[in-house]
Amino acid sequence: MNEFFRQVLFLPEQASTFARDVDHLHYVILSTAMFMATLIFGLAGLFLIRYRRRSESQATRKVQTSLFWEVLFVGSPLTVFLAWFFIGYHDFVWMQTPPPEAMDVYVVAKQWMWKFTYPEGPNSIGVLRVPVGRPVRLLLTSRDVIHSFYVPAFRVKQDALPGAYTQTWFEVTRPGRYRVMCAEYCGLKHSEMWGEVVALSPEDYAAWLREQSAGPVALRDATPGAPERDEPLVPARLAMEYSAEAPHGELMTAERGTLAERGERVAAEKGCLRCHTVDGTAHIGPTWWGLYRREERLEGGGTVVADEAYLTESMMKPQVKQVEGYALVMPSFQGQLDAAEVAALIEYIRTLRGARRDDIRPGGPVYEPIDGR
Amino acid sequence: MNPSMAGSLAEPDYLNHETTVRSWLLTRDHKRIGVMFLVLVIFALLLGGTFAMLLRIELLTPGPTIMGPMTYNRVFTLHGVTMVWLFMIPAIPSAFGNFVLPLMLGAKEVAFPRLNLASVYIYAAGAALTLFGMVWSGADTGWTFYTPYSTTSPTAVTPILLGVFIIGFSTIITGLNFITTTHTLRAPGMHWSRIPLFVWAIYGTSVIQVVATPVLAMVLVLVALERVAGVGIFDPTRGGDPVLFQHMFWFYSHPAVYIMVLPAMGVISEVVCAFSRKNIFGYRMIAASTFGIAFVGFFSWGHHMFVSGQSTFGSGIFGVLSMLVAIFTAIKIFNWVATMYGGAIDLKVPLLYVLGFIFLLTFGGMTGVAVATTSLDVHWHDTYFIVAHFHYIMVGSVLMAFLAALHYWWPKMFGRLFPERWAFVAACTIIFGFIVTFLPQFLLGNMGMPRRYYQYPSEMQWLNVLSTAGASLLAFGFGLIGIYLLWSLRYGKVSPASPWGSRGYEWFSASPPGPHNFREPPRFEREVHDYTVSEAPHVY
Numbered sequence: 001m002n003e004f005f006r007q008v009l010f011l012p013e014q015a016s017t018f019a020r021d022v023d024h025l026h027y028v029i030l031s032t033a034m035f036m037a038t039l040i041f042g043l044a045g046l047f048l049i050r051y052r053r054r055s056e057s058q059a060t061r062k063v064q065t066s067l068f069w070e071v072l073f074v075g076s077p078l079t080v081f082l083a084w085f086f087i088g089y090h091d092f093v094w095m096q097t098p099p100p101e102a103m104d105v106y107v108v109a110k111q112w113m114w115k116f117t118y119p120e121g122p123n124s125i126g127v128l129r130v131p132v133g134r135p136v137r138l139l140l141t142s143r144d145v146i147h148s149f150y151v152p153a154f155r156v157k158q159d160a161l162p163g164a165y166t167q168t169w170f171e172v173t174r175p176g177r178y179r180v181m182c183a184e185y186c187g188l189k190h191s192e193m194w195g196e197v198v199a200l201s202p203e204d205y206a207a208w209l210r211e212q213s214a215g216p217v218a219l220r221d222a223t224p225g226a227p228e229r230d231e232p233l234v235p236a237r238l239a240m241e242y243s244a245e246a247p248h249g250e251l252m253t254a255e256r257g258t259l260a261e262r263g264e265r266v267a268a269e270k271g272c273l274r275c276h277t278v279d280g281t282a283h284i285g286p287t288w289w290g291l292y293r294r295e296e297r298l299e300g301g302g303t304v305v306a307d308e309a310y311l312t313e314s315m316m317k318p319q320v321k322q323v324e325g326y327a328l329v330m331p332s333f334q335g336q337l338d339a340a341e342v343a344a345l346i347e348y349i350r351t352l353r354g355a356r357r358d359d360i361r362p363g364g365p366v367y368e369p370i371d372g373r
Numbered sequence: 374m375n376p377s378m379a380g381s382l383a384e385p386d387y388l389n390h391e392t393t394v395r396s397w398l399l400t401r402d403h404k405r406i407g408v409m410f411l412v413l414v415i416f417a418l419l420l421g422g423t424f425a426m427l428l429r430i431e432l433l434t435p436g437p438t439i440m441g442p443m444t445y446n447r448v449f450t451l452h453g454v455t456m457v458w459l460f461m462i463p464a465i466p467s468a469f470g471n472f473v474l475p476l477m478l479g480a481k482e483v484a485f486p487r488l489n490l491a492s493v494y495i496y497a498a499g500a501a502l503t504l505f506g507m508v509w510s511g512a513d514t515g516w517t518f519y520t521p522y523s524t525t526s527p528t529a530v531t532p533i534l535l536g537v538f539i540i541g542f543s544t545i546i547t548g549l550n551f552i553t554t555t556h557t558l559r560a561p562g563m564h565w566s567r568i569p570l571f572v573w574a575i576y577g578t579s580v581i582q583v584v585a586t587p588v589l590a591m592v593l594v595l596v597a598l599e600r601v602a603g604v605g606i607f608d609p610t611r612g613g614d615p616v617l618f619q620h621m622f623w624f625y626s627h628p629a630v631y632i633m634v635l636p637a638m639g640v641i642s643e644v645v646c647a648f649s650r651k652n653i654f655g656y657r658m659i660a661a662s663t664f665g666i667a668f669v670g671f672f673s674w675g676h677h678m679f680v681s682g683q684s685t686f687g688s689g690i691f692g693v694l695s696m697l698v699a700i701f702t703a704i705k706i707f708n709w710v711a712t713m714y715g716g717a718i719d720l721k722v723p724l725l726y727v728l729g730f731i732f733l734l735t736f737g738g739m740t741g742v743a744v745a746t747t748s749l750d751v752h753w754h755d756t757y758f759i760v761a762h763f764h765y766i767m768v769g770s771v772l773m774a775f776l777a778a779l780h781y782w783w784p785k786m787f788g789r790l791f792p793e794r795w796a797f798v799a800a801c802t803i804i805f806g807f808i809v810t811f812l813p814q815f816l817l818g819n820m821g822m823p824r825r826y827y828q829y830p831s832e833m834q835w836l837n838v839l840s841t842a843g844a845s846l847l848a849f850g851f852g853l854i855g856i857y858l859l860w861s862l863r864y865g866k867v868s869p870a871s872p873w874g875s876r877g878y879e880w881f882s883a884s885p886p887g888p889h890n891f892r893e894p895p896r897f898e899r900e901v902h903d904y905t906v907s908e909a910p911h912v913y
Contacts, residue, residue, distance in 0.1 A: 010816040010836075022748050029746065033739030040710055041732050047713035048720060048728075051649070056874065057907045058650065058717040065655040065711070073707045074700060081696040081742055088746035089689050095751060096685040145522040146615060148680065148755060152821025155752040159681045161616060162521060163609020166682035179830070183755040183823040185515050187522060188442050191826040 002027075015178055015199070016154035016170045021091055023155075029084055095156070098169035102135035109140065109147035109160040112189035114180060118209075126195040128180070130172060131205035137169040148184035151197055157183055172199040263348025266341045275330065278352055285330060286323050292350045297324040311346050384892070386788065386885040401486035404886060407472030408786065409493050414468055417459035417500065419851075424452035426848055429810075429841040435831045445827045446513035447528065453516025458537050459500050461771045462629060465636035466582075467496070467547055469778045470575045472786060474551060476879035476886060477569045479560025479895040484553035488546050496543035503536030515825060517626070520607035520618040524599040531597050538593045541586045544632075548582035551575050562897035569878055569901045570659055574639025577663040581628045581635075581670065589625035592618060616681055623674035631670045633767050635663055637774030638705055641727050644777050645709050646902035647875035648724035649716030653902060655708040665701040669694055679750045688747050695745035702738050706731060717904075721873065722796040726777035729804035730770055737765030740815065758818020761811045769807060776803065776854070783858070784868035788885040791861040795853065802850035809843030870912050876902050881913050 002020065005027040014020050105128065106117040116128045130136045140149055140160035149168070150157040158168035172178075182193035200208065267273050275284035286296070294306050299322040304310050313320060315337060318330040337345070387404045397405060427448050431438045440448070475483055483489050506512065510529040514522055523530050555568070555576050568576075596618065598604045605611025607618050638659075646653050653659060675683060675691030709731060718724070740762045744750050753759055784790055813836040822833050829837070871880040881895045895913040 010819045012821055018748075022752060025746065026743075026749055026752075029739075029743045029749070033736060033743065036739055037732060037735040040706060040735050041728070044710050044713060044728060044731060047710070047716070048718055051713065051716045051718050053650065053717040053719040059907050060649075060651050060715060060717050060904045062652050062903070062905050063654055063711075063715050065658065065708075069711075070655065070658060073704060077703045078696075078700050081699060082693070084742065084746050085692055085696055088748040089692060091748035092679075092688065092751070093685055095748060145525065146519060148823075150755075150821070150823060152752070157680050157751050157754055161609075161682060163615070164682065179821075181821065181823055185446075185519070185522070185755075185825040187513070187526070188446065190446075191442070191823075191828045 012152040014153070014155075015172055015174060015176065016151075016156065017173060018091065018095055018170070019153070019155045025084065025087055025091070032080070095168075098137040098167060099135045102137035102169055103131075104137050104139060105130070107138050107140045107149060107160065108143060109149065109182070109186075109193075110143040111145065111187050112182070112193040114149070114182075114193070114195040128195065128197045129205060129208055130197060130199055131202045132172050132175050132199050133202065135169055135171045137167060139165050139167050141165050145186050146184050147182045147186050147193065150181045150183040151178055152181070153178040154197075159184055172197070175199045175201055175204075260344070260347045260351045263341075263344035263346070266337070266344050267348060270333070270337065270341075272345070285326060288349050289352050292346075292353055298322060299324050299326075308346050311349060312342055315342060315345070384883070384887055386883065387888050388787070388885055390888045399490070401482070401490055402888060403471050403475050403483045403486065403489060404786075404890075406489050406493055407468055407470075410463060410471060410496070411468040411786075413493075413497065413500070414460050414464045417455055418464075421452055421455035421460055422848065422851065424448050424455065426844060428452060429844040431827070432829075432837045433841055435829055435834055437828070442827045443513065446825070447507075447511035449825055450512045450515050451507050454503060454512070454533060454537065456768070457516050457629075457633075458540050459503065461633040461767060462544060463496060463540075463547075464633075464771060464775050465640060465778060466551070466575055466578055466632075467492070467543070469640070469782060470547070470551060470636065473782060473879045474572055474575055475554060475558065476785075476882050476890055477572050477877065477901075478555065478558055479563060479878065479881070479891070479897060480554060480558035481889050481891070482558075483550050484557055485550050489550055492543040492546040492550070495546065496540055499536045499539030499541075499543065501536075502539060503533050506530075506532030506536060517622060518593075518596060518618075519622075520596060520599070520615045521609070523596055524607060531600055534593045534597045534600075538590050538597075541590045541593075544582045545586050548579035548586075551579040552583070560895050560897060563878075566656075567897060567900055568660075570642035570653060570656065571636075571639035573660040573663055574635045574642070577667045578632050578635045580664075581632050581667050585625045585628045585632075585671070588621060589629075592621040592625070595621075616678070616683070619678055619681060620674070623677045624671070627674040627677065628667070628670040630763075630767055631666050633771050635666065637730070637770040638663070640774040640778045640781075641709060641730055642705075643875075643877055643902075644723045644727050644781050645712050647781065647873050647877060648721055648727075649713045649718045650874070650904045651712050651714075651716035651902070652900065652904065653708065654711035654714070655704075658704055659708050662701040662704045666698055669697045669701065673698055673745075676745050676750070679747055680754050692745050692747045696742060699738055699742045699745070702734070706735055706738070722791075722793065722800050723777040723781040723873075725797065725800045725804070726773045726780070729800070729807070730773035730777065732804075733765050733769030733773060733807065737762060737769055741766060752821075753818055755824055756818035757814045757822045757824055760824045761814035761818060764811045764814070769811075772807070773804075776800070779858075781873070782879075783861070784872045785879065785884045785886075787862055788868050789861045789865035790868045790872060791865055792857050795857045799850045799853040799857070802846055802853065806843050806846030806850055810840050810847060811843070813837070813839045813843075876904055881911070883912050 002023070006014070006023060009026070009030065011023060011026070014023060104118075107128075108115040108117070113125055114128070115125050138149065138158070140158055141164065142160040142162045144162060146162070147160045148157055149160055151170070154170045154172070156168055156170045158166055160166065176199055178197040178199065180195035180197055182190060186193065267276075277283045277287045278289055280287050280289035291306050292311075295303050296306055297303050304321050310321065314330075316332060316334045318332060319328055322328055387402055397409070400406065427440070428445070431440055431445055431448075471483070471489065475481070506529045509532065512518075512523075512526065512530040512533045513528045514526055514530055518530070518534065523534075555572060559568075595604070595606050599607055599613075603611070605613045607613045607615050609615060642653055642659060673691055673695040675687055676695045679688045679692075709727070740758070744753055744759065744762055780791065780796060817833055817836050817840075820833055820836075822829050868884055870884050872884070876899075878895075878897060878901055881897075882890050883892075891913040893913050
């Protein structure tokens with residue numbers, strides 16, 4: 001019966017502990033909705049035929065309502081609606097209350113990607129690996145605008161707000177790969193902001209975690225200046241069945257280290273740091289310390305706020321808006337930096353700020369762990 | 374040919390007693406203002422409809438079809454903005470409310486005729502500014518303008534915000550005007566218990582407009598300030614709260630749903646009586662439920678925010694209150710169907726739209742109950758299920774009622790009959806097209822297709838194709854209506870004073886009415902829609 005209704009209503013598979021209960025209420029409410037709409041419409045149709053007009057001057061008698069009918073009309077739907085509400089609210093409270101034994105994963109949403117960070121250390125972009133049969137609590141935040149973390153197969157959705165943490169949780173019931181989508185409109189590539197949850201058996205998950213915290217990968221994370229190894233990156237989006245032509249532009253990669261750390265490496269590789277300092281001291285070019293969102297005076301008058309747009313422009317066309325007091329010696333990096341590298345550099349520059357330094361550095365949990373762990 | 378019509382032909386009516394352009398542009402006649410609004414909102418409907426069609430064509434394939442993602446994002450924003458603020462909110466109150474409300478009350482004019490004229494120009498100015506924003510670069514925020522995206526988007530959000538802000542004044546003025554008119558300009562015999570249900574609906578709507586619109590105005594100005602001056606009310610890096618916007622926005626925009634739907638319900642109450650030739654079943658219940666909806670509507674905005682991180686308890690409260698709105702709506706639906714019981718029903722085109730309305734409202738309303746159920750909403754929030762739900766309830770009801778009103782009052786407004794058979798075909802096309810367009814979207818939402826998606830997983834394609842097919846039917850239906858209505862303006866049969874045999878008070882005036890509505894002051898000596906005796910039409 002469950003399977004029949006699920007397919008008739010085009011619901012996705014039920015891969016979390018909530019899914020089945022939520023769906024059952026769903027079946028009841030939608031069948032009632034359809035039944036009531038048909039009933040009322042059928043009644044109207046019946047009256048249409050039974051009481052059709054027979055002559056142009058036909059008079060009708062006045063029908064007045066009695067209290068009994070009024071109470072019945074109001075009372076019966078109210079009772080039904082409230083019953084649904086309380087069943088639904090019971091489930092909702094369950095869905096809103098992470099159990100104490102849940103493991104934590106931090107989720108940072110950003111135009112247009114999902115970053116997952118585990119308290120144990122590893123992090124990834126686009127792919128969230130979780131063990132089956134264990135509650136997972138997600139702590140969500142956003143770097144820019146509001147996003148919404150949505151896994152249809154789990155019946156789970158939660159907004160990720162900038163400047164705040166929200167939480168949700170789920171427990172996957174069977175291994176597999178499940179699509180993550182962004183449900184809150186967040187700009188140009190809103191419909192491409194996909195990721196996936198890979199549910200592994202507890203053993204596979206433990207093995208993956210071990211692998212992540214050992215060997216050269218860990219070493220590289222510990223020393224951000226170390227050269228990046230030339231290993232093939234895992235394209236997170238390849239997991240999707242989506243196959244329209246060149247669907248996503250740039251492939252998102254599941255790589256190690258935060259974007260800011262990558263930016264630090266890019267800056268070293270491309271020679272940015274020969275002219276720019278990161279600690280506030282003056283050099284050939286303006287220092288990057290506190291540069292992000294700083295108002296710069298320009299050669300030839302005017303000011304500019306050093307936001308993402310300006311920083312990108314300066315990398316590509318340094319001569320257009322030249323900061324006052326510096327010679328025009330910077331070459332254009334047009335064609336030498338790809339979009340991901342630009343993003344990484346900007347992200348790195350963003351971290352070089354007094355006030356925001358702490359909360360941007362991937363320093364680990366901002367929330368206290370749940371009691372009892 | 375009955376004598377009253379011969380009389381009305383001899384005398385000038387509001388359309389031909391003055392014919393200069395100036396006499397139209399500077400008119401203080403509520404009927405002419407109603408017609409001006411009608412033309413403007415129909416233009417808005419066409420514009421919004423064109424955007425909708427572009428969106429549906431884009432969604433024919435999972436990837437890019439006819440436009441890039443940025444264009445798509447702008448087009449859905451403009452579709453929403455145009456339809457909500459330029460069409461659905463003013464459509465019935467400003468166009469038909471202006472035309473028939475004074476007639477129904479037996480008044481010569483609305484209470485503030487000059488202010489009424491101003492409301493047209495304010496609406497036009499706001500619409501012009503919005504259109505300017507669209508042409509200039511077009512916002513890409515969605516009609517909801519959620520911060521912080523709307524405060525950081527590089528597109529022309531500010532002119533559109535200000536355009537909507539200005540249109541808000543038009544709404545407030547119209548609301549004030551109707552409230553005052555209803556209180557002060559009722560003809561002899563018009564007790565509060567005899568006021569037509571359309572007037573009650575417009576009155577209730579006006580109350581919401583006057584109370585809620587300032588909040589929208591305020592929040593739009595705040596967003597504009599945030600964009601221009603960076604005041605930091607919604608920006609977390611300056612200590613602001615992005616969710617605050619949602620609270621303030623929905624405090625207006627949830628009741629705004631009732632600003633759209635209540636007048637539609639008023640139209641339905643009139644039309645169902647006229648074509649069933651029956652008094653309304655449960656007059657007081659329908660009037661009272663109008664105010665029930667208006668009141669509870671203010672306390673249910675939080676059901677838009679179940680997954681925004683608001684407290685679980687808060688979500689529960691908002692969920693229960695939303696259920697109450699459904700109850701008040703259910704009362705009305707039961708009463709309309711009960712009105713048909715024991716009537717003498719003539720299935721003319723306006724009644725066909727009423728049937729469409731009842732079906733869409735029932736199904737849309739029931740899915741509204743489903744969405745107010747907190748646990749289910751988590752899955753449905755921001756998916757196509759919601760898109761389908763609000764199109765059923767808002768668009769379905771406003772569109773059906775708008776078309777019902779347009780056909781019902783067309784002879785009243787222009788003194789001509791439209792070709793019944795063509796209208797019947799068009800009505801069937803539109804109702805069927807509507808269902809084919811939006812029913813698949815419920816299923817898409819169940820599958821998990823989020824709203825405002827430019828690209829989608831390929832297994833969702835066939836439902837999208839089906840939906841686009843329905844939209845094409847809708848477009849065809851509208852084209853048909855446009856053609857035969859324009860045709861009827863010139864070649865249609867001249868209408869008798871009361872072509873439907875309706876006992877609504879507005880038919881006490883000639884069709885089309887004279888410049889001052891009535892030749893002699895009308896007296897209302899029976900209840901509205903009293904069909905217990907056969908009565909010779911008396912035109913005042």
